[in-house]
Amino acid sequence: MHVNQTAQYALRAMMALATLPRNESIAGRDLSRSTGIPAAYLSKIMRRLAAAGLVRSRKGHGGGFRLSRGLSRIRLRDVIEAAGGALERDVCIFGNGRCDPQAPCPLHNSWSELNEAFHTWARRTTLQDLRPLR
Numbered sequence: 001m002h003v004n005q006t007a008q009y010a011l012r013a014m015m016a017l018a019t020l021p022r023n024e025s026i027a028g029r030d031l032s033r034s035t036g037i038p039a040a041y042l043s044k045i046m047r048r049l050a051a052a053g054l055v056r057s058r059k060g061h062g063g064g065f066r067l068s069r070g071l072s073r074i075r076l077r078d079v080i081e082a083a084g085g086a087l088e089r090d091v092c093i094f095g096n097g098r099c100d101p102q103a104p105c106p107l108h109n110s111w112s113e114l115n116e117a118f119h120t121w122a123r124r125t126t127l128q129d130l131r132p133l134r
Helices: 005-018 028-035 039-051 076-082 108-124
Strands: 055-058 064-067
Touching: 005 028, 005 039, 005 064, 005 076, 028 039, 028 064, 039 055, 039 076, 076 108
Parallel strands: none
Antiparallel strands: 055 064
């Protein structure tokens, strides 16, 4: 279980979009400023999210980024994977490659439990679940 920097930024950007009024867009520079994500890096991330069908982008006056579907239909797993963050299971925390129940590392049981909980959370949790109350 590891969420790389790109996936963290993607989650941050998606949460910022989730706080916008429905069908409202935000310019890339404003999204960069509000999230603290460098503009060039954000551009790369938003292209990935758009290719995955999670956001829509429009150029020109009144353009920008917005979510492509409802908050309850965007799972965190989708965002992480679209950003290139593989949600790998069974990776040994001790660096032994794949977890091996036949030759477990000292943290195998605890790590496996935590890893499974993370994967379940990412699969079940949507932007709607995390959206701040207004």
